[in-house]
Amino acid sequence: MSLSGKTAIVTGSNSGIGLGVAHELARAGADVVLNSFTDSDEDHKLAHDLSQEHGVSARYIKADMSKPDECRSLVERAGVCDILVNNAGIQHVAAIDAFPVEKWDAIIAINLSSAFHTTAAALPLMRKAGWGRVINIASAHGLTASPFKSAYVAAKHGIVGLTKVTALETAREPITANAICPGYVLTQLVEAQIPDTMKEYGMERDEVIEKVLLERQPSKEFATVEELGGTAVFLCSDAATQITGTTISVDGGWTAL
Numbered sequence: 001m002s003l004s005g006k007t008a009i010v011t012g013s014n015s016g017i018g019l020g021v022a023h024e025l026a027r028a029g030a031d032v033v034l035n036s037f038t039d040s041d042e043d044h045k046l047a048h049d050l051s052q053e054h055g056v057s058a059r060y061i062k063a064d065m066s067k068p069d070e071c072r073s074l075v076e077r078a079g080v081c082d083i084l085v086n087n088a089g090i091q092h093v094a095a096i097d098a099f100p101v102e103k104w105d106a107i108i109a110i111n112l113s114s115a116f117h118t119t120a121a122a123l124p125l126m127r128k129a130g131w132g133r134v135i136n137i138a139s140a141h142g143l144t145a146s147p148f149k150s151a152y153v154a155a156k157h158g159i160v161g162l163t164k165v166t167a168l169e170t171a172r173e174p175i176t177a178n179a180i181c182p183g184y185v186l187t188q189l190v191e192a193q194i195p196d197t198m199k200e201y202g203m204e205r206d207e208v209i210e211k212v213l214l215e216r217q218p219s220k221e222f223a224t225v226e227e228l229g230g231t232a233v234f235l236c237s238d239a240a241t242q243i244t245g246t247t248i249s250v251d252g253g254w255t256a257l
């Protein structure tokens with residue numbers, strides 16, 4: 001399938017899942033806008049390299065997804081948005097009664113409210129273009145819970161709800177809205193947790209991966225950023241025209257437990 005002529009904005013896409021999804025959309029022919037809150041040469045090089053690799057147009061726009069006006073101005077500055085991937089996200093792990101208020105506020109702002117603001121700015125552009133796809137990167141934690149992740153689980157359940165409302169409000173238009181719910185994906189974020197966990201449990205790397213990280217993932221394998229990107233490309237295909245307001249789990253069986 002070809003996404004040639006479509007433009008995708010992927011929030012939080014200078015690493016991990018966002019960058020992987022951007023590459024798969026570009027491989028399918030979409031022009032891409034990468035984003036994060038930094039503005040380094042490296043950020044702009046990611047867009048340059050993506051453009052070279054896939055022969056599409058790509059640029060990097062700095063915008064802090066914790067700030068409502070920057071979420072909206074990201075879309076406005078892009079000027080066109082056929083595919084919106086709300087991916088930016090952070091995590092903090094602590095019990096509710098010890099959870100820092102500023103961490104709660106930041107997680108709700110970046111993981112949930114940003115998607116409300118970007119969607120509000122993108123829908124008029126999709127309506128003007130006569131086609132649109134909203135793809136929210138939720139999580140297995142949008143469907144299930146774990147202790148010590150109150151803000152993350154609340155935000156991810158919230159984005160699943162926002163996805164459903166977006167789908168209902170656009171149901172009679174050529175626009176769909178869905179959430180992808182990944183299980184564990186070995187991004188830099190997860191990789192960084194492995195050495196400390198090895199020390200904490202006195203385990204080897206492989207044991208930490210199988211018994212701690214993938215404890216709830218029956219396949220005992222990580223999902224990959226390419227698989228998530230492929231799922232996003234599928235949601236942009238004609239075959240997915242009637243798929244709207246739902247979640248697609250890419251979690252090795254986690255939510256079947």
Ligand code: NAD
Pocket residue numbers: 011012013014015016017018035036037063064065066087088089090110111137138139140181182183184185186187188189190
């Ligand atoms: P990551 O840390 O590699 O990516 C997070 C991205 O968000 C980065 O590009 C970062 O720059 C960006 N970001 C953070 N704060 C931002 C801000 N204020 N403004 C703009 N961008 C900001 O981690 P990842 O694992 O690729 O996570 C991406 C998404 O996938 C998140 O929403 C996360 O919750 C979700 N997810 C990840 C996993 C996993 O196992 N890795 C599982 C389920 C869901």
